[in-house]
Amino acid sequence: MSENIVGPGARSPHAGGGTLRHHAYESLKGMILSSAFHPGERLSEVRLSQMIGVSRTPLREALMLLEAEGLVIGRPNSGYCVVHFDPEAIRALLVAREGLDGYVAEVACRTATDEDLARVTAVMAEIDELDRRRDGRTLETARELELGLRIHEVIAAATRNPALQDMTRRLYERLRVALWLEVLLLDSWDDAVRQHRAIVEAVVARDVPRAVEAARAHVRDSLSNMAGVERLYRERRQRFKLPLRPPERAKP
Amino acid sequence: MSENIVGPGARSPHAGGGTLRHHAYESLKGMILSSAFHPGERLSEVRLSQMIGVSRTPLREALMLLEAEGLVIGRPNSGYCVVHFDPEAIRALLVAREGLDGYVAEVACRTATDEDLARVTAVMAEIDELDRRRDGRTLETARELELGLRIHEVIAAATRNPALQDMTRRLYERLRVALWLEVLLLDSWDDAVRQHRAIVEAVVARDVPRAVEAARAHVRDSLSNMAGVERLYRERRQRFKLPLRPPERAKP
DNA sequence: GTGTTCATTATTGTATGCAATGATGCATGT
DNA sequence: ACATGCATCATTGCATACAATAATGAACAC
Structure with missing residues (x-):
């Protein structure tokens, strides 16, 4: 569950697990990725450090890493959100993804070994397996x-290219919330399976x-879905009475 | 001189200038980018903080940012190099760059405004200008x-895509040392001008x-140059008696 | 009622001290 | 001579204290 995308092989920053x-x-x-905070919510350092149970120093460092990954933003003397x-x-991000995924x-x-392709095939088999079981309408959004x-x-x-893996990992992490909304709000699973199969086969x-x-x-399909996602999201947000861009402060 | 690639518009992490x-x-x-340290050199936090004149805390944070950008690497409890x-x-990185630059x-x-294209043309004019002056063999590697x-x-x-700008900025920063060596050790300027012109015109x-x-x-041209750069670099390193991969410690 | 000013408060930015971990060198035994 | 174990030392990781800055709200003038 704590697996990153591109799990082992692409070290997360200062990967040491013990610290x-x-x-x-x-x-x-x-x-953040499990939507424990409202989008745009302000992140107080002391509150977070108490929640997680560490001092402010390591927490601040974690916040900076997350900013470098685009999951939070912070302005000097004004904290993070x-x-x-x-x-x-x-x-x-999706436009960038189109280019990156294509490349x-x-x-x-060109560079995949047979083992690599075997791994790809194996994951595709898991998708097919889930697809078969899913006919019974069992909701397995997370697994999807x-x-x-x-x-x-x-x-x-x-x-076999660490740079490409890294870029992919970063991009998908930033897109994760949006993709989550896509599979949650829209029912795009069938299309996704077909498209994934097409990619894998090629x-x-x-x-x-x-x-x-x-x-x-x-x-591109994901991109055209986003309009619908946005609409549904807007409705949901309105239901919870969340402002559009909560902490957008005045810019000089 | 302190201009980043993709200067204003792509904020560097926690961009606040005052901190x-x-x-x-x-x-x-x-x-680092001006090669003030030997490649692979160990970076002691106290030494650096004394050099720069700040305390360890902001220095540590800066090191982490740089690690996120791939300019230094750090292992837990073992410091940065x-x-x-x-x-x-x-x-x-160059393979990744081929895909990214192409995209x-x-x-x-498709998305450039006329102003954008004017800016591109302007920079190309500067290149041409430098090219003309350069016939007198004046060495202007830095400006190149x-x-x-x-x-x-x-x-x-x-x-007009922040994500693509960001990825480009990151990638070029990580490549900067290598590109510097390329223009310094090889004389690839004429080819570079031609190729840049071809891109701009298209x-x-x-x-x-x-x-x-x-x-x-x-x-691809840059990629094929790298073999030569590597050879020349190896010679230079040998002259300074620098080990191949200085601090590579045993991995369990 | 609205806008402005100022004092208060909360939060961030920085420095430093302590604890813990890894590196270094020496002595010792084989 | 080489390897092994141990003691010492340097360096990092973390926590806390203090200073500086921005957000907040009340009082006041218009």
């Missing part, structure tokens, strides 16, 4: 999201043009 | 590098396929 900074980092990231669901920013697929076609990320993770790993066949196009089409 | 952390961050980054010039890692060119063709980065910066800005003409191919070819 309190690492603990604070993981805890906070988990809270959770990123809000900003449709425009999400669209920009990752392209490189993976997890597998949807995993398939991209193993494809990125198949590039990569396994080492068919570069087809893989690139499949990967890009997948993201 | 000591920011000062420490900028100072350290400057030192400057990244060493690792040809394999550089190649991986940036593609998006820029600066303009070489700037042209990519303004093209990235022309995408982007200004909004010719997507040509722009993508030009951008990619430029990076």
Whole structure:
């Protein structure tokens, strides 16, 4: 559950598991990605340090790491807040993702070992398996999201390129909330399965043009879904009476 | 001179100019990018804090930011060291750059405003200007590098996509030392001018396929140069009696 | 009623002290 | 001579205390 995308192989910053900074980092990231805070909510250092049970020093360091990853934003002398669901920013991230995923697929076609492809196939099999069981209408949104990320993770790993893996990992982490909303609010699972299968088949066949196009089409679909996600999200937010961009302070 | 790639518009982490952390961050980054330390050199927190004139706390935070950007690496309870010039890692970064630059060119063709294109043209004019003056064999390596980065910066800005700008900025920062060695050790200026012109013309003409191919070819050229850079670098390092990978400690 | 000013308060930024962990060198035994 | 174990030392990780800055609210003038 605490697995990152592109789990082992792409070290998270100062990966040491024993340190309190690492603990604070993981805890906070988990809270944020599981929507424990309202979007845009202000993050008080003392409150968080008490919640997590560490001093302010490691907590501040964790906050800075998370800012570097784009999950929180902070202005000097003004503290940090959770990123809000900003449709425009999400669209920009998705546009970037279209290029990155396409290129990752392209490189993976060329550099993947047979083991890499086997791993990709294995994850795809898990997706199919979930798809079969799902006919009974069992709600497994969390597992859907997890597998949807995993398939991209193993494809990125198949590039054997740490830089590409890193960029992929960062991008998906920033998109995670939005993707979560997508699978939660929209029922895009069937399409997702089809598209993932198309990507996997093309990569396994080492068919570069087809893989690139499949990967890009997948993201474009996600992009066109975002309009609907935004609408549903706006409704939900209104129900909870959350302001649009809560802490947006005056800018000089 | 303290201008980042993708200067204003892409905030550096916790961009506040007044804080000591920011000062420490900028100072350290400057030192590293100007090769003030040997590659792989160990960075003692107390020594650095005395050099820069701040306490350990903001310095530690600056180090963590730099780690997140890939300029230093740190292992828990063991401190930080400057990244060493690792040809394999550089190649991986350049492979990633090929995809990113190609995609940036593609998006820029579609989304650039006329002002954006004017800025691109302006920087290209500066390059041409430098090229003309340079016939007199005046050595202006620093300016060459600066303009070489700037042209990519303004093209990235022309995408109007913060995510792509951010990824570009990060990638070029990590590559900066390698690119510096490239223009310093090899005399690749003439080729670079030609390639930059090809990219600019294609982007200004909004010719997507040509722009993508030009951008990619430029990076591929850089990639094939790296072999030579590595050889020359190895010689230089040997002259200074620097070990290959200084602080590589045993891994369990 | 609205806008402005100032004092209060809360929160962040920085410095320092202590504890814990890893590195270093020497002595010792084989 | 080489390896092993131990003691010492340096350095990092963390917590806390203090200073500086920004947010908050009340009082006041218009």
